[in-house]
Each structure stands twice: as structure tokens, then as C-alpha cells.
Amino acid sequence: MRAVMYHYVRTPDPALPHLRHLHTDDFVLQVDHLDRTEGLARAEDVLAWLDGGGPLPSGAVLTFDDGLVDHHDTVAPILAERDAWGVFYVPTGPYRSGTILDVHRIHLLLGRLGGADLLARLRAAAASEGIDLAADDRWAGRYVHQDDRPAAEAKRILNYEVRDDDRARLLDRLEADLEAEGVADRPTVDDVYVRPDQLRAMQDAGLTIGSHAVTHRVLARLAPDEQRAEIDDSFALLDEATGGLPWRTFCFPYGGADTYTDVTEDLLDAAGSRFGFSVDPRPVADDDRTHRRQSLPRFDCNRLPHGAARGA
Ligand SMILES: [Zn+2]
Missing domain, CATH: 1.10.533 (Death Domain, Fas)
Known part of the structure; x- marks a missing residue:
């Protein structure tokens, strides 16, 4: 099993000529390539493996960070056409503050x-x-x-x-x-992020909504109490938005090995997170289940065929 991380998935926007993004066409090519070559993992198989009730699944787990409008507008319909699963990691701060991260x-x-x-x-x-x-x-x-x-x-x-x-x-x-200078108006929260009612619709369609903290800060730089608040408050908001998460999963903002600590992983265990993701380009191994279920490794999509970002 391997996990793949996506951020912006869209067609080019003339107003944002330098925005690094995966083109929608390349996303479709990559998903179909993964489906053909290794298959796409199912949520129930991943959870069974984590609970010790099944083997390490084969196939790719598609993950989408940052709660971006792209994920509702572009990604969700493409996954629905293929009856494919995806996990969407949402930073909840903008819903409360009304400001873009x-x-x-x-x-x-x-x-x-x-x-x-x-x-x-x-x-x-x-x-x-x-x-x-x-x-x-x-x-x-x-x-x-x-x-x-x-x-x-x-x-x-x-x-x-x-x-x-x-x-x-x-x-x-x-x-x-x-x-x-008249170059650009300030963007609004709804320009950037999936709305709460859309998160609920995505969950109802079989996709998984997970936490990406509240403020998207580097958790390793925060005191344990602040880290706990980032985790607990974000799950609470997602429970409210979706009408109740069926189970919890988390991914670290930025996600490199220096952006979280053992304390962070213990707090996620305590908060009931079933698994979490870091950024570390290797497949998930069977012993990750016991050693690092809150920081499972994950590839950036740009390391796989068709995954090169366009834009500077
Ligand atoms: Zn992020």
C-alpha cells in the first residue's frame, strides 16, 4: 500500500499564472495509472489492517490536503465516477476566523x-x-x-x-x-476552501474527512497544550460540520519528520485518531501499523507518473 498526497488540482487560472498545481487532466491520468498498476485501496481494508483483522492492503490511498475548493469541485466528481475512495484533510481555522490561512x-x-x-x-x-x-x-x-x-x-x-x-x-x-495597485482584491475564505456543507456532502458520498489541525502551524513548534487544542478543536468542528465523523484520521501540517514529535503522536492516539500521515516517500510497511500509525509515510504526487506540477 502506498499513500499519495495532493494539494491543488485544477485547470490553469489566468489570474494565478504561477500557482503550482496538478492539472485536472494529469490527475485523471495518474489516478487511472494507479488504479491499473496497483489498484486503489478501500477504507474498510485499511481499517481492518490497522485493527489487526486483515493483511496490509495493496493499492494506493489518495489523500488531499488543505480543504481546498478544488477537492469538492474537481476531485470529488472524478473519484465518484470511479467509485474510488479519498481522504480529505481539512484545516478548520478559516471556518471560525473567517480568514484565509x-x-x-x-x-x-x-x-x-x-x-x-x-x-x-x-x-x-x-x-x-x-x-x-x-x-x-x-x-x-x-x-x-x-x-x-x-x-x-x-x-x-x-x-x-x-x-x-x-x-x-x-x-x-x-x-x-x-x-x-489595482492588481488583485483580497480573496475570501469561500474562494479558497470547501464550505462546511460541502464537507458533509463529500462524507455522505463515501469520502473521508480528516483533520489537518486548526491553524496549519508547525506542531513541533507548539507547546503540548497548544498541540492538543489544535487536534481536539479541529475534530470538534469537523464533527459539527459533517454531522459526525464516523472515525478520525489526521495529517500533520507540512508533514516532514521535523514538523511533529512523539508528543504529537501520543496526543493523536489519545484523541482517537485511527491513523495519520506524514510526508515520507516510501510505501506503507506492515510494521508501520504498530510503530507509527499516526505518521504513516506518503508520497507527493509529483514523484509518480503524470504528477508533475504545472506553474512556477
Ligand atoms: Zn497542508
């Missing part, structure tokens, strides 16, 4: 401006706000494999290096500048 504000800025323009604007905004962008060696390894160096640097600074309050100030500044 910083990580997606960054994607939208990058998608609109491209890496070089965003990085230049970011440095100028930091200078005028008095925010120091000195590199932090702990995060030097993030995004090193991405070809667009300025985009990688902008994401590393914003996602990992600056403090949360500084990031919010910088994003406010960058968005305000674009609005003032």
Missing part, C-alpha cells in the same frame, strides 16, 4: 506574482516594517529541491523563519499593496 495567502501571492517578484516585495516590506529576515539555519533544508529558487526562499522565510505575528504583518502589507 497564512500558508494559502502565500500560495496566492506566489501564484499571482511569481517567486522573484514576491521575494523582492517581501524584502522591501520587511525593511519598511522593521522586520529582520536573517536566515535561520534550522530550516535551511526546506524546499531545497524546488527549481524556482526565489519562490523557495520566499516560502522558507514566510513558512518557517519569521515569527507568526511578523508573518501576518508582512502578508497584510503585501496584499494591501496589490489591492492599492
Whole structure:
């Protein structure tokens, strides 16, 4: 069994020429390729394996992070045509706060401006706000494999290096500048995320809704109580939105091995999560069931045939 991770799945949007996304046509080709070559796993087989009542399933588990509108509008119908299962990991913060998560504000800025323009604007905004962008060696390894160096640097600074309050100030500044220049209005929550009633419809159609925390912060950087709140509050909102989750599953924001700890995994066990996903490009092994069920490995779709992202 192997899990595959998707984010944006859509056709190109002229307003966001640099947004990295999997083209809908490539998604269809990849799903059909996986179905033909290894099959698609079923929820009941995965749960039976985890409970010790069945063998490690073969086939791919398709997972979709960030609760994006693409998942309801584009992905769910494609899966329905194939009677295929998917797991959708939703960050719940935007439903309560009414604001888009910083990580997606960054994607939208990058998608609109491209890496070089965003990085230049970011440095100028930091200078005028008095925010120091000195590199932090702990995060030097993030995004090193991405070809667009300025985009990688902008994401590393914003996602990992600056403090949360500084990031919010910088994003406010960058968005305000674009609005003032007449380039783009500020996007709304409904522009970016699946609505709660649509989550319920997806669950009713046999898809699985899981938690991707509340605020999509790096959990390893939070105190245990804050991590517990991220987990418990997100599941509570999803229970409310869907009319009750039949069972719980979770995936770590960002998902690399340095973004969660043993504490996080223990908290997920305590919250009743049946399994969770990290980002680690290898198939799921049988002993993952006992050793790391809350951090099962997962491939980015771009490592598999037809999975290359389009856009810079
Ligand atoms: Zn995410």
C-alpha cells in the first residue's frame, strides 16, 4: 500500500499564472495509472489492517490536503465516477476566523506574482516594517529541491523563519499593496476552501474527512497544550460540520519528520485518531501499523507518473 498526497488540482487560472498545481487532466491520468498498476485501496481494508483483522492492503490511498475548493469541485466528481475512495484533510481555522490561512495567502501571492517578484516585495516590506529576515539555519533544508529558487526562499522565510505575528504583518502589507495597485482584491475564505456543507456532502458520498489541525502551524513548534487544542478543536468542528465523523484520521501540517514529535503522536492516539500521515516517500510497511500509525509515510504526487506540477 502506498499513500499519495495532493494539494491543488485544477485547470490553469489566468489570474494565478504561477500557482503550482496538478492539472485536472494529469490527475485523471495518474489516478487511472494507479488504479491499473496497483489498484486503489478501500477504507474498510485499511481499517481492518490497522485493527489487526486483515493483511496490509495493496493499492494506493489518495489523500488531499488543505480543504481546498478544488477537492469538492474537481476531485470529488472524478473519484465518484470511479467509485474510488479519498481522504480529505481539512484545516478548520478559516471556518471560525473567517480568514484565509497564512500558508494559502502565500500560495496566492506566489501564484499571482511569481517567486522573484514576491521575494523582492517581501524584502522591501520587511525593511519598511522593521522586520529582520536573517536566515535561520534550522530550516535551511526546506524546499531545497524546488527549481524556482526565489519562490523557495520566499516560502522558507514566510513558512518557517519569521515569527507568526511578523508573518501576518508582512502578508497584510503585501496584499494591501496589490489591492492599492489595482492588481488583485483580497480573496475570501469561500474562494479558497470547501464550505462546511460541502464537507458533509463529500462524507455522505463515501469520502473521508480528516483533520489537518486548526491553524496549519508547525506542531513541533507548539507547546503540548497548544498541540492538543489544535487536534481536539479541529475534530470538534469537523464533527459539527459533517454531522459526525464516523472515525478520525489526521495529517500533520507540512508533514516532514521535523514538523511533529512523539508528543504529537501520543496526543493523536489519545484523541482517537485511527491513523495519520506524514510526508515520507516510501510505501506503507506492515510494521508501520504498530510503530507509527499516526505518521504513516506518503508520497507527493509529483514523484509518480503524470504528477508533475504545472506553474512556477
Ligand atoms: Zn497542508
